[in-house]
Amino acid sequence: MVSDKKKELTEEELDARHADKMRKKKAARDKIMATKTIEKGLLIVHTGKGKGKSTAGFGMVFRSLGHGHKVGVVQFVKGRIETGERKALERFSDLVTIKRMGEGFTWETQDRQRDIAAARQAWEAAKEMITSGDYRLVLLDELNIVLRYDYLPIEEVVEFMKTEKPEDVHVIITGRNAKDELLEIADLATDMTQIKHPFRSGVKPQEGIEF
Amino acid sequence: MVSDKKKELTEEELDARHADKMRKKKAARDKIMATKTIEKGLLIVHTGKGKGKSTAGFGMVFRSLGHGHKVGVVQFVKGRIETGERKALERFSDLVTIKRMGEGFTWETQDRQRDIAAARQAWEAAKEMITSGDYRLVLLDELNIVLRYDYLPIEEVVEFMKTEKPEDVHVIITGRNAKDELLEIADLATDMTQIKHPFRSGVKPQEGIEF
Numbered sequence: 001m002v003s004d005k006k007k008e009l010t011e012e013e014l015d016a017r018h019a020d021k022m023r024k025k026k027a028a029r030d031k032i033m034a035t036k037t038i039e040k041g042l043l044i045v046h047t048g049k050g051k052g053k054s055t056a057g058f059g060m061v062f063r064s065l066g067h068g069h070k071v072g073v074v075q076f077v078k079g080r081i082e083t084g085e086r087k088a089l090e091r092f093s094d095l096v097t098i099k100r101m102g103e104g105f106t107w108e109t110q111d112r113q114r115d116i117a118a119a120r121q122a123w124e125a126a127k128e129m130i131t132s133g134d135y136r137l138v139l140l141d142e143l144n145i146v147l148r149y150d151y152l153p154i155e156e157v158v159e160f161m162k163t164e165k166p167e168d169v170h171v172i173i174t175g176r177n178a179k180d181e182l183l184e185i186a187d188l189a190t191d192m193t194q195i196k197h198p199f200r201s202g203v204k205p206q207e208g209i210e211f
Numbered sequence: 212m213v214s215d216k217k218k219e220l221t222e223e224e225l226d227a228r229h230a231d232k233m234r235k236k237k238a239a240r241d242k243i244m245a246t247k248t249i250e251k252g253l254l255i256v257h258t259g260k261g262k263g264k265s266t267a268g269f270g271m272v273f274r275s276l277g278h279g280h281k282v283g284v285v286q287f288v289k290g291r292i293e294t295g296e297r298k299a300l301e302r303f304s305d306l307v308t309i310k311r312m313g314e315g316f317t318w319e320t321q322d323r324q325r326d327i328a329a330a331r332q333a334w335e336a337a338k339e340m341i342t343s344g345d346y347r348l349v350l351l352d353e354l355n356i357v358l359r360y361d362y363l364p365i366e367e368v369v370e371f372m373k374t375e376k377p378e379d380v381h382v383i384i385t386g387r388n389a390k391d392e393l394l395e396i397a398d399l400a401t402d403m404t405q406i407k408h409p410f411r412s413g414v415k416p417q418e419g420i421e422f
Contacts, residue, residue, distance in 0.1 A: 018323040036415035050401040052257065052267035059263075059270030064419035066299030088277030091302045112229040137419060170420060187414065189406035190261040196400040203398065204247035208275035208348060209381060
């Protein structure tokens with residue numbers, strides 16, 4: 001009996017077994033997808049210590065731009081919209097609006113009051129973009145960092161998303177250490193978990209990869 | 212003593228404490244970054260069950276295109292380069308080459324032999340792109356799925372990356388269930404971990420978000 005179980009399948013048997021398995025998978029998937037009928041603007045959060053939070057946010061921005069949607073981007077941390085992304089977005093200047101808070105939070109300064117004022121200014125710009133009716137998608141890049149340092153009250157952001165964000169606008173919020181209150185109200189949340197990082201082996205930040 | 216610890220700091224004290232903390236953080240960061248001196252083509256893996264694997268891969272593609280680098284994309288799973296990305300990439304037709312394996316793996320068919328032949332064809336195209344000297348970055352979208360089903364031997368892919376991939380080419384491999392052998396040789400690996408997914412509340416795939 002044991003040898004029966006172990007017997008090698010012929011290529012034909014493998015193919016038939018595979019076809020059957022895939023047919024069942026497809027049927028199960030089709031059945032599930034048929035129940036998904038709601039369309040709505042999503043609140044999306046990318047957090048975690050790994051790479052890819054802003055990168056996937058900008059990936060969604062480009063996807064949306066590809067569809068011809070208008071997209072807004074607010075940068076909460078100075079210099080975090082990298083050269084490569086900025087230059088790539090220039091080819092979509094008909095569709096994308098970027099708000100860079102020139103005085104934004106940065107590791108280079110230690111001026112808390114200025115950072116708080118910059119966070120407030122960026123947040124006001126964000127609210128205006130989201131409620132304007134002009135954009136299908138708004139990326140709030142690194143908002144989580146500002147919230148983490150309590151430069152903006154999380155209650156205010158949550159309240160806005162719950163009551164003032166229009167139903168049909170997608171909002172993406174990135175940055176590590178997302179607050180629980182934000183994850184609570186998110187429709188889609190992903191934790192970019194670091195498995196391996198090249199800095200560990202002495203590799204420096206490189207054009208096209210880190211910036 | 213307890214009341215001492217609890218005493219409220221003035222805004223000025225908070226600012227001073229913050230400035231000091233940030234100064235130390237910056238010093239620590241500068242010191243670490245000074246040790247990062249190596250430049251090399253990275254092998255990057257995006258895996259996990261959460262969203263953002265391909266999206267972050269394409270985010271890197273756009274970043275690299277922004278810098279004016281030539282980029283190659285090989286699609287291992289049919290229809291996985293979504294409409295939005297495809298249209299956005301059209302604005303960079305001077306820099307990007309996309310190989311779509313028309314007969315690629317898909318949930319819609321159950322033909323294993325055809326899938327194996329398509330995987331092989333895509334892999335040959337990938338190797339050619341990577342070794343051609345024409346591209347700074349090559350994205351192998353959803354290669355992990357093909358490897359998971361053993362449509363390509365993982366040993367062959369590992370051996371190629373170790374011995375034939377030119378030093379200065381970045382390669383990104385996406386897809387869930389990355390094989391351990393691949394993570395072993397990766398320079399940078401991230402697991403996109405699902406916290407919350409909108410399908411759970413009946414929301415359907417939407418333009419600009421899922422495609």
